[in-house]
Amino acid sequence: MINVGFYYKVKKGHEKEFEETFSKVRSFLSSTKGFREARLYKRVDQPNEYMIYTEWEDLEAFRKFILSREYKETTTYGKTILEGRPTHKVLHEVNETV
DSSP states (O other): OEEEEEEEEBOTTOHHHHHHHHHHHHHHHTTSTTEEEEEEEEOSSOTTEEEEEEEESOHHHHHHHHTSHHHHHHHHHHTTTBSSOOEEEEEEOSSOOO
8 A cells, every 4th residue: 555645735715625626536536446545634834735645555556546637637727726836745654554
């Protein structure tokens, strides 16, 4: 399993729109092969900064998702409501429980 953290800074006044878009993307993700879970987090001291935490069966499943038309459409749309470029980090759990 891998985990991916996507980090976003949303233009002021677009926070609700960003949150609603996340809900739509999560619906799409639920039908994506290899996807396990997605959660949205808002930074406490900077309420226009977010992290989307996702879990994937493997790196290949995640890579297929970021090559999808839906992902590209979402990132194109995101450029209209985000400040700067979002970043992401791909992590692999080291101490998995058995």
